Structure formats: structure tokens, C-alpha cells
Amino acid sequence: xxxxxxxxxxxxxxxxxxxxxxxxxxxxxxxxxxxxxxxxxxxxxxxxxxxxxxxxxxxxxxxxxxxxxxxxxxxxxxxxxxxxxxxxxxxxxxxxxxxxxxxxxxxxxxxxxxxxxxxxxxxxxxxxxxxxxxxxxxxxxxxxxxxxxxxxxxxxxxxxxxxxxxxxxxxxxxxxxxxxxxxxxxxxxxxxxxxxxxxxxxxxxxxxxxxxxxxxxxxxxxxxxxxxxxxxxxxxxxxxxxxxxxxxxxxxxxxxxxxxxxxxxxxxxxxxxxxxxxxxxxxxxxxxxxxxxxxxxxxxxxxxxxxxxxxxxxxxxxxxxxxxxxxxxxxxxxxxxxxxxxxxxxxxxxxxxxxxxxxxxxxxxxxxxxxxxxxxxxxxxxxxxxxxxxxxxxxxxxxxxxxxxxxxxxxxxxxxxxxxxxxxxxxxxxxxxxxxxxxxxxxxxx
Amino acid sequence: xxxxxxxxxxxxxxxxxxxxxxxxxxxxxxxxxxxxxxxxxxxxxxxxxxxxxxxxxxxxxxxxxxxxxxxxxxxxxxxxxxxxxxxxxxxxxxxxxxxxxxxxxxxxxxxxxxxxxxxxxxxxxxxxxxxxxxxxxxxxxxxxxxxxxxxxxxxxxxxxxxxxxxxxxxxxxxxxxxxxxxxxxxxxxxxxxxxxxxxxxxxxxxxxxxxxxxxxxxxxxxxxxxxxxxxxxxxxxxxxxxxxxxxxxxxxxxxxxxxxxxxxxxxxxxxxxxxxxxxxxxxxxxxxxxxxxxxxxxxxxxxxxxxxxxxxxxxxxxxxxxxxxxxxxxxxxx
Numbered sequence: 001x002x003x004x005x006x007x008x009x010x011x012x013x014x015x016x017x018x019x020x021x022x023x024x025x026x027x028x029x030x031x032x033x034x035x036x037x038x039x040x041x042x043x044x045x046x047x048x049x050x051x052x053x054x055x056x057x058x059x060x061x062x063x064x065x066x067x068x069x070x071x072x073x074x075x076x077x078x079x080x081x082x083x084x085x086x087x088x089x090x091x092x093x094x095x096x097x098x099x100x101x102x103x104x105x106x107x108x109x110x111x112x113x114x115x116x117x118x119x120x121x122x123x124x125x126x127x128x129x130x131x132x133x134x135x136x137x138x139x140x141x142x143x144x145x146x147x148x149x150x151x152x153x154x155x156x157x158x159x160x161x162x163x164x165x166x167x168x169x170x171x172x173x174x175x176x177x178x179x180x181x182x183x184x185x186x187x188x189x190x191x192x193x194x195x196x197x198x199x200x201x202x203x204x205x206x207x208x209x210x211x212x213x214x215x216x217x218x219x220x221x222x223x224x225x226x227x228x229x230x231x232x233x234x235x236x237x238x239x240x241x242x243x244x245x246x247x248x249x250x251x252x253x254x255x256x257x258x259x260x261x262x263x264x265x266x267x268x269x270x271x272x273x274x275x276x277x278x279x280x281x282x283x284x285x286x287x288x289x290x291x292x293x294x295x296x297x298x299x300x301x302x303x304x305x306x307x308x309x310x311x312x313x314x315x316x317x318x319x320x321x322x323x324x325x326x327x328x329x330x331x332x333x334x335x336x337x338x339x340x341x342x343x344x345x346x347x348x349x350x351x352x353x354x355x356x357x358x359x360x361x362x363x364x365x366x367x368x369x370x371x372x373x374x375x376x377x378x379x380x381x382x383x384x385x386x387x388x389x390x391x392x393x394x395x396x397x398x399x400x401x402x403x404x405x406x407x408x409x410x411x412x413x414x415x416x417x418x419x420x421x422x423x424x425x426x427x428x429x430x431x432x433x434x435x436x437x438x439x440x441x442x443x444x445x446x
Numbered sequence: 447x448x449x450x451x452x453x454x455x456x457x458x459x460x461x462x463x464x465x466x467x468x469x470x471x472x473x474x475x476x477x478x479x480x481x482x483x484x485x486x487x488x489x490x491x492x493x494x495x496x497x498x499x500x501x502x503x504x505x506x507x508x509x510x511x512x513x514x515x516x517x518x519x520x521x522x523x524x525x526x527x528x529x530x531x532x533x534x535x536x537x538x539x540x541x542x543x544x545x546x547x548x549x550x551x552x553x554x555x556x557x558x559x560x561x562x563x564x565x566x567x568x569x570x571x572x573x574x575x576x577x578x579x580x581x582x583x584x585x586x587x588x589x590x591x592x593x594x595x596x597x598x599x600x601x602x603x604x605x606x607x608x609x610x611x612x613x614x615x616x617x618x619x620x621x622x623x624x625x626x627x628x629x630x631x632x633x634x635x636x637x638x639x640x641x642x643x644x645x646x647x648x649x650x651x652x653x654x655x656x657x658x659x660x661x662x663x664x665x666x667x668x669x670x671x672x673x674x675x676x677x678x679x680x681x682x683x684x685x686x687x688x689x690x691x692x693x694x695x696x697x698x699x700x701x702x703x704x705x706x707x708x709x710x711x712x713x714x715x716x717x718x719x720x721x722x723x724x725x726x727x728x729x730x731x732x733x734x735x736x737x738x739x740x741x742x743x744x745x746x747x748x749x750x751x752x753x754x755x756x757x758x759x760x761x762x763x764x765x766x767x768x769x770x771x772x773x774x775x776x777x778x779x780x
Contacts (some may be wrong), residue, residue, distance in 0.1 A: 004513035032747045056675055069557060070632050071560060073490070073564075102715075141747075187560070196767055196768055197767060200556045200767060200771050201556075201771075202555070202556060202560075203487065203488040203556060203557070203560060204703070204767060204771070206450070206488065206490075206557075206560055207488060207696075207699045207700075207766065208760075208763065208764070210695065210696055210699070211696050211700070211756065211759065211760035211763060212760065214693070214696060214756045214760075215754070215756060215757050215760055218753055218754055218756060218757070219754075221753070222751065222753045222754070243735065332668050353590070355692070356568070356571065357693075360567070360568065363561070363564060364568075367561070386618060417579075418575065418576040418577075420580070421572050421575035421576050421580075422572065423572070424568050424569070424571050424572030424575065424578065425569050425573065425576070426572075427568050428566065428567070428568025428569035428570075428571075428572060429565075429569065431561075431564065431565035431568065432545055432562060432565035432566070432569075435558070435561060435562055435565065436545075
């Protein structure tokens with residue numbers, strides 16, 4: 001079992017200094033223009049916004065890994081599920097979709113869930129001898145009823161204005177409402193997976209979540225009635241003003257002139273600052289809540305379980321139950337981040353959900369930042385995200401510099417072309433180095 | 447009612463593809479299960495090891511083709527396989543020396559090793575992309591068919607055709623040979639027995655004078671060989687595309703767990719169980735049912751669309767975890 005991670009205390013200045021370095025990086029990106037930085041506040045803030053969302057994802061993963069030692073390899077799935085919420089909550093309803101088959105689809109989904117629930121009841125409560133046949137009868141009958149309800153309804157919905165919509169649409173409610181709903185979606189899925197895979201070997205959760213992650217993404221790609229699948233949903237409402245409207249607003253134009261900036265530039269920066277403010281508030285509230293939780297008796301119990309499961313169990317703690325709890329909470333935070341990300345993008349494009357980018361990169365963020373420490377995870381997320389974006393620019397330059405002495409030819413061209421893939425190698429190397437030489441991360445657990 | 451045609455349709459669309467796919471999964475799952483048995487962690491880098499091995503084999507294939515070497519009607523890749531295996535073995539031995547050995551000696555939690563394997567996965571994935579790119583590559587230069595649809599129809603006089611692709615036959619033959627050699631090695635040779643002893647009980651094996659590092663090295667070499675062979679066969683059969691090898695990780699894990707992690711026999715059984723269920727559940731049975739004399743109307747009789755084939759491995763995985771976490775052949779679940 002692991003030795004306690006609460007080893008010698010690190011310098012209290014470590015986190016503030018690292019955060020100062022981070023701020024300096026963003027200021028440099030915003031102000032100086034050279035080979036390394038773009039010198040545009042718009043770019044800098046765009047990176048910062050995704051960095052803040054990544055920080056929230058990292059908080060969720062950190063709860064699971066840092067507090068409880070659970071390996072969730074399906075982050076991308078919970079993120080995508082959270083991203084479904086803005087579509088279903090805030091987009092305007094599609095004319096005629098509900099009358100075409102909305103209720104029938106809903107009842108199909110209810111039948112599906114009911115079948116699984118009823119099967120579980122039959123298995124646990126039924127007489128011993130009839131358990132297996134009973135289970136099979138319930139599942140098979142449920143499946144046929146489900147397909148009988150589901151298939152025609154989906155055909156009808158997808159046929160309704162199929163060029164432009166072909167989906168159910170949303171409820172037309174304010175988009176901010178979708179953030180907690182996204183968290184709920186992800187939590188519900190996490191409860192299902194956790195119920196099955198927790199309490200067994202630790203690897204099993206990793207493998208089961210890998211599966212659920214791929215399935216959720218596959219569902220989003222293929223169920224066109226739900227969110228148009230790979231045809232994407234655009235124009236998800238925003239919680240902040242639109243650039244176009246700002247550019248028409250006389251007061252705003254005046255302000256831009258008095259600050260000596262072009263209206264276009266300032267409107268972009270203004271919108272991004274609004275988003276940054278929103279995200280920052282959510283991030284800080286989450287960090288505050290998790291710090292409170294970590295210092296409470298509940299948090300101490302969590303860490304005790306993580307550091308020595310057997311001892312904690314001997315003390316009468318329900319290890320599997322606590323693990324399920326923290327797994328669900330962590331996934332809810334990831335789902336929240338997913339909803340925020342889709343709100344920020346204004347676009348739901350299921351093809352973007354790549355596990356390397358959205359599962360394993362988040363893991364690198366947590367490990368590098370300092371697993372078990374919320375500030376560390378947030379710091380690692382913003383830093384790694386900054387590097388991930390910038391390496392795309394720096395990589396080709398570096399390769400260009402390194403291949404300067406090489407004669408022009410296929411080898412050089414091949415190396416230049418493949419520079420974009422270098423960042424996978426770089427992230428792998430960073431993960432392995434931190435895991436090996438500084439397993440407690442940049443900002444270690446207190 | 448036309449039983450012969452129904453049977454041929456079943457063979458053509460379900461049995462043969464599932465058998466070839468099952469053999470590929472079984473080889474992959476064997477690698478995962480061996481590493482699990484000896485090193486006691488789930489290797490997330492296995493899919494990308496398969497891709498890496500296939501990529502090296504493709505390079506060797508191109509070199510052989512450029513040199514004018516050919517073993518038509520068999521694909522040249524078979525000849526290049528030993529080079530691919532050697533390259534991959536060197537690669538995984540290097541990762542063991544640089545990454546895994548430290549945690550093994552420190553006796554870290556298995557989950558830390560899983561994490562390290564994620565780092566290795568990133569690096570292998572990046573290396574493969576840098577070496578060979580992300581595009582689809584077809585490197586099968588052998589004869590396409592052993593039996594093709596038209597000649598089968600002429601020979602048998604049936605309306606339904608049967609095709610057996612060379613790559614499918616090769617997959618099955620190679621898989622049988624590899625599994626045969628592997629079991630001979632594990633059951634009959636000294637080193638194989640040492641591996642099994644180490645897997646059963648590490649401390650007892652150490653007491654009887656087995657060198658653990660040697661066992662571990664041997665395991666990595668065998669796993670690299672299995673991964674390369676599985677990767678090349680999969681690439682020959684479908685096409686080589688790096689991302690596919692990441693996606694095949696889930697069915698491979700499912701196969702290994704269904705059979706019981708750590709049990710080689712289980713891995714083979716698991717591979718075929720997963721493959722047959724995947725194909726049977728995503729195949730539209732309309733044609734077969736019609737030959738058998740059922741009127742299906744407009745229904746395709748497809749239980750699930752092919753996009754959800756991963757869901758099949760996942761459901762199998764969940765069922766096994768719920769009802770028999772040690773797998774069919776009693777692996778090491780705890």
C-alpha cells in the first residue's frame with residue numbers, strides 16, 4: 001500500500017510563486033509579440049478561458065484520484081454528457097418535433113430504464129430458482145417493447161425539418177441553468193458505472209470507465225434525434241453579450257475610442273472577460289467547497305481510506321460506499337465543466353471528444369499540478385493547457401531550428417510535417433517524469 | 447425454406463468475420479493477460495504497442511517490397527513480421543527498464559503502474575504518428591481471396607455467395623500457430639514453467655531460485671510479439687490506422703476480463719466470445735431469416751447498429767463484473 005502522501009511540508013511560498021509565473025505567462029502572451037508569444041489579448045484570454053474550464057475538469061479528477069485514489073479513464077464521456085445539457089436546456093424547441101414523437105421517445109427511454117430496474121429487482125428479490133429465467137424474460141421483453149416504441153419515434157423526429165433540425169431541440173430555458181443539469185447527467189451515469197465497477201480491483205474501474213466514455217461519445221455522434229449527432233448544433237445561447245450587439249452599442253463604441261482600441265478588438269476582449277469572470281467564480285466556489293469538505297471529518301475519512309483501505313475498513317468505514325460517493329461527485333464536477341465548455345463554444349460537435357485530449361490530458365494536468373491538492377490541480381490545468389496550445393506553435397519552430405543543418409529532402413519534410421504530433425510525446429514524457437521524480441506534483445498536498 | 451443459402455449467408459457475414467476478429471482480439475488479450483499475470487497491472491499502452499509493432503512491420507514490408515522480395519500469394523508483411531517483433535520487443539524492454547522497473551522495485555500500487563502505462567501510451571501513440579502519420583494505410587499485397595463470391599456461386603449453384611479473404615485465413619492460421627507455440631512454451635519449457643510459477647505465487651517462485659527480472663523480460667518479449675502479430679493481422683484484415691488501435695483496447699480488455707485476467711486460456715475464449723457477440727448483435731439477420739422462410743417485412747432484425755459495437759464489449763464486461771468478477775476461467779480478480 002502507498003506510503004502516506006502527507007510527507008514533509010513544502011514551502012508555503014511555492015503555490016503563490018507558481019501562480020505568479022502563470023500570470024506572467026498570460027501577460028506575456030497578451031502583450032509581447034515575438035517567436036514565442038502572439039501579443040494578442042484575445043488569444044491570451046481565449047487560452048485562459050479554456051484553461052479555467054480545464055481547471056474545473058481537473059478538480060473533478062483530483063477529487064477522484066487525489067482524495068480517493070480512483071482511476072477514471074472515461075473523463076471524456078462524462079464531459080460529453082455534461083455538454084449535452086446546454087443543448088437540451090437552452091436551445092429553442094424544434095417546431096413539430098415533440099408532436100412527431102417526443103413523448104414516444106421519452107416513454108421508450110423510461111421503458112429502457114424501467115427494464116433494467118425491474119431486472120435488478122427480479123434478480124435480488126425473486127425466488128432463487130426463477131432468478132435466471134425471470135431476468136432473461138424481463139430483459140428480452142423490455143428490449144422488444146423499447147425498440148417498438150423507440151424506432152418509429154426516432155424516424156419521425158429525424159424526418160421533421162431534417163435539413164435544418166431533425167432533432168428534439170431543447171426547452172428554451174436560460175443557459176446557466178444547464179450547468180447544474182450537466183452535472184446531474186454526469187452524476188447519474190457515474191452512479192451506474194460506480195455501482196458495478198467499484199469494490200472490485202482498482203483496474204476494473206479504469207477499464208469500465210474507458211468503456212462508458214466511448215459509449216457516451218458514440219451515442220452523441222449517432223443519435224441525431226437527440227443533438228443532431230455529427231451534424232452538430234450551433235448557436236447555443238450565451239450567458240454573456242454578443243460581440244455584434246456590443247459593436248452596435250454607442251456607449252461601447254465611445255468607451256473603445258476613449259481607451260484607444262478598435263471596437264472589434266475590445267468587443268472580443270470584453271466578451272472573453274465576461275466568460276473568464278463567470279468561470280473564475282465557479283472555479284473559486286468549487287475550490288472553496290472542496291477545501292471545506294477536505295478539512296471536515298468526511299475529508300479526513302476519505303484520505304484515511306485512500307492511504308490505507310484495510311485499516312479504514314477495520315475502523316468500520318464503508319469503503320465502497322465512500323468510493324461511490326466521491327466518484328459520483330467528481331463526475332458531477334466534470335459534467336459541470338462539460339456544460340460550461342459547450343456554453344463557451346456555443347457549438348456542440350461530438351467529433352471533438354477525443355479521449356487523448358479530454359481524458360488523458362486532464363490526467364496529466366492533475367498529476368503535474370499535485371494530486372490531492374485542489375490549488376495544485378487548478379494550477380496544473382491552466383499551465384498544461386497553456387503549454388498544450390503553445391507547443392502547437394513552438395513545436396514546428398523547434399523542429400525547424402533543429403533540422404536547419406539537414407539538407408532539404410523527404411526526411412526533413414517528414415519531420416517538419418510530423419511536428420504536430422510531438423505534443424503527445426511531450427505530454428507522455430512530462431507525465432512519466434513527474435510521476436517518477438516528483439510524484440506529489442508542483443504544489444504537493446498539505 | 448432454404449437452409450443451405452441461410453447457412454452460407456451466416457458463414458459469410460457472421461462466422462468468418464467474427465472468427466478472424468476473434469483471433470485478433472484473442473492475441474491482443476493474451477498479451478494483456480500475460481502482463482497482468484506477471485506484472486499485475488492492466489497495460490493501457492497495449493493498443494498502442496500493437497500500432498507501433500504494426501508500423502515497424504509496415505516499414506519493413508516497404509523495404510522488402512522495394513528490394514523486390516515477394517511471397518505472393520501471401521502478403522509480404524508476414525515476412526517482415528520478425529523485424530517488427532524485434533523492434534517492438536526492444537521498445538517495450540526499454541520502457542520496462544526506464545519506466546516500470548522503478549515502480550516494481552518500489553512495490554507501488556498497481557494503479558500507479560496503470561498511470562505510468564498511460565504515459566507510455568502517449569509516447570507510443572506520438573511515436574507511431576510521427577513515424578507513419580495518421581492516415582489509413584493498406585499494406586496487404588497478397589492475393590485478395592481464397593474463395594471469392596463468384597466462383598463459389600458457380601461451384602455450388604447457390605444464390606448466396608461466400609467469400610473467404612486471404613487475410614482472414616492467414617489470421618486464423620497464424621493465431622492457431624501462435625497459441626500452440628505459446629502453450630507449448632508455457633507448459634513444457636523451463637522458462638515457461640518459471641513464468642507460470644511466478645504468476646501463481648511470486649514469493650514461492652523467488653524462493654525456488656527463479657530470477658524475477660528474467661521472467662519479466664521474457665514476459666515483455668512475448669507480449670511484444672503477441673501485440674505485433676495481433677496488430678499486423680488486424681491491420682492486414684481492416685487497414686492500418688493508429689487511432690483504431692486505441693479503440694480496440696476496450697474489446698481487448700473485455701476479452702481478457704471475461705476469460706479471467708491472468709488466464710491465457712481465458713483470454714482466447716474471451717476474444718472469441720466478445721467477437722462473436724459483437725458481430726452477431728450488430729448484423730442484420732433479415733437475409734438469413736428470409737432464407738429460413740420467415741417473412742420479416744421491413745424489419746432488419748438488427749439488434750444494434752454497428753456504431754455501437756463497443757457497447758457490446760462493454761455490456762459483456764459489465765455482466766461479468768456483476769456476476770463473476772474472476773472471469774470464466776477464474777483469473778485473479780482481487
